[in-house]
Amino acid sequence: MGKKIVFLVGLLLLLTLIPAVxxxxxxxxxxxxxxxxxxxxxxxxxQVELNRLSIEKAKLELEQAKHGAKKIDFDAIDAMPRExxxxxxxxxxxxxxxxxxxxxxxxxxxxxAEKQVELSENVLRLxxxxxxxxxxxxxxxxDNAQNALLRAQEQLxxxxxxxxxxxLAKSDVVGxxxxxxxxxxxxxxxxxxxDKAVMNLAQxxxxxxxxxxxxxxxxxxxxxxxxxxxxxxKALEQDISVIGAKEGLKVAEVTFEQARGFYTPNVFMYRxxxxxxxxxxxxxxxxxxxxxxxxxxAYLDLLSAQKAYETLEKSLxxxxxxxxxxxxxxxxxxxxxxxxxxxxxxxxxxEGSLMEMxxxxxxxxxxxKYGIFN
Numbered sequence: 001m002g003k004k005i006v007f008l009v010g011l012l013l014l015l016t017l018i019p020a021v022x023x024x025x026x027x028x029x030x031x032x033x034x035x036x037x038x039x040x041x042x043x044x045x046x047q048v049e050l051n052r053l054s055i056e057k058a059k060l061e062l063e064q065a066k067h068g069a070k071k072i073d074f075d076a077i078d079a080m081p082r083e084x085x086x087x088x089x090x091x092x093x094x095x096x097x098x099x100x101x102x103x104x105x106x107x108x109x110x111x112x113a114e115k116q117v118e119l120s121e122n123v124l125r126l127x128x129x130x131x132x133x134x135x136x137x138x139x140x141x142x143d144n145a146q147n148a149l150l151r152a153q154e155q156l157x158x159x160x161x162x163x164x165x166x167x168l169a170k171s172d173v174v175g176x177x178x179x180x181x182x183x184x185x186x187x188x189x190x191x192x193x194x195d196k197a198v199m200n201l202a203q204x205x206x207x208x209x210x211x212x213x214x215x216x217x218x219x220x221x222x223x224x225x226x227x228x229x230x231x232x233x234k235a236l237e238q239d240i241s242v243i244g245a246k247e248g249l250k251v252a253e254v255t256f257e258q259a260r261g262f263y264t265p266n267v268f269m270y271r272x273x274x275x276x277x278x279x280x281x282x283x284x285x286x287x288x289x290x291x292x293x294x295x296x297x298a299y300l301d302l303l304s305a306q307k308a309y310e311t312l313e314k315s316l317x318x319x320x321x322x323x324x325x326x327x328x329x330x331x332x333x334x335x336x337x338x339x340x341x342x343x344x345x346x347x348x349x350x351e352g353s354l355m356e357m358x359x360x361x362x363x364x365x366x367x368x369k370y371g372i373f374n
Contacts, residue, residue: 029212034132036216041128042121044206051117058110064324065106069099093269096258104254106246115240122370124204129366131201133359136219138190138197140355146188148348149183151323155340156180158331172337179341219311221358224365226302231368232295238371239291245284252280294373298364305361312354319343319350 013279032040063373072095156176162168202211235241252273281288329335367373 007198011256020157030207031216032205034129034215034217037132037201038125038128040207041124041205045124048117048121048124051113051120055110055310058106058113062103062106062110065102069103072099074099093101093258095264096262098257100258101251101254108251111247112240112244115211115243117238117239119240119372122372126366126370126372128201128204130363131197131204132215132217133211133219133362135194135201136215136361137216137355138194139215140219141352142187142190142194144348144351144355145183145187147351148344149180149187151174151344151347152180152293153184154327155330155337155344158327159337162333167333168337171176175337177277199324219355219362221361223306224302224368226299226368228299231299232292235291235295235371236288239287239373241287242284242291245280245287249277249280249284252277291373298367298373302361302364302368305357305364309354309357309361312350316350317345319347323347 003094024083077095095363156173156179157174159168159176163170165175198213199209200212202209203215205213207213223240256277257269263270265271265274323340323343326335326340330337330340
């Protein structure tokens with residue numbers, strides 16, 4: 001009994017020496033790079049796991065089709081008396097389809113399932129990147145709104161000092177106060193939009209909506225070099241619609257081969273298989289044309305976004321200089337408050353436009369990264 005008490009006392013002392021694990025604070029934030037956000041989304045997305053399971057299901061169906069095909073022994077069937085074959089109700093054409101077409105169709109299903117997993121993961125990555133960029137965009141918009149508020153507050157300060165010096169009317173001070181109030185309202189709206197963007201990203205990542213996410217990857221302009229011919233070639237090889245059409249053509253070719261071995265061209269089964277083959281060829285050509293068009297359109301959109309961004313960059317520098325001069329002129333009493341406000345508004349507009357175009361450019365570049373042009 002004494003030994004037991006000593007043991008319990010020792011255990012309690014040991015527990016007091018172990019530091020307690022602190023619970024996350026309610027205002028704790030989650031800092032995530034874009035890559036970390038993607039990993040988190042892939043880990044938490046149930047649909048991705050279901051798509052992966054579909055591969056195992058397709059593999060099982062292929063195994064069953066091959067096993068069934070292997071069991072069909074045409075030599076043994078041919079050796080049967082005609083009466084026995086008739087009594088068993090054996091349809092030789094259907095047996096040939098089961099032996100030679102079913103495995104090809106099952107293999108096509110597996111190929112598409114594997115591509116679907118890759119596509120679903122890339123779609124999720126693109127969605128994460130889109131929402132991540134949107135969060136960065138809203139953060140930049142919030143920063144711009146706060147900067148605009150600071151500029152308005154500075155204008156109010158100058159107006160108040162000029163009023164005290166007797167060089168401005170009271171109405172100018174009131175106008176500056178109204179401007180500050182409007183900029184404060186814009187900051188509140190920008191904050192709300194930022195909070196919405198945080199929730200949208202949290203939902204995509206499979207997190208609680210009240211999770212406070214801080215983007216750790218900065219918004220930047222990095223021109224990408226696109227080889228259009230190679231991108232078209234790659235898309236024609238990897239796009240799931242083209243892959244599906246190619247697999248459909250394989251099945252149609254094998255089906256027609258079997259029909260041709262059993263029927264003459266005037267028989268319905270022959271014509272049906274022939275029609276299926278021609279339809280599969282048209283579907284493949286249609287899918288290839290559509291994919292090439294989408295890639296070329298995406299390329300033109302990327303070029304347009306790059307040119308627009310570069311133009312807006314120059315416009316922003318001009319707007320900054322215009323505001324600087326307008327502020328100096330206002331302080332010197334040779335420009336009106338309205339002129340300075342207009343210069344400030346133009347600067348804010350240029351900052352917002354540049355940010356918007358940067359978002360558009362990064363998203364346009366991401367389409368090529370993931371091979372998604374829908």
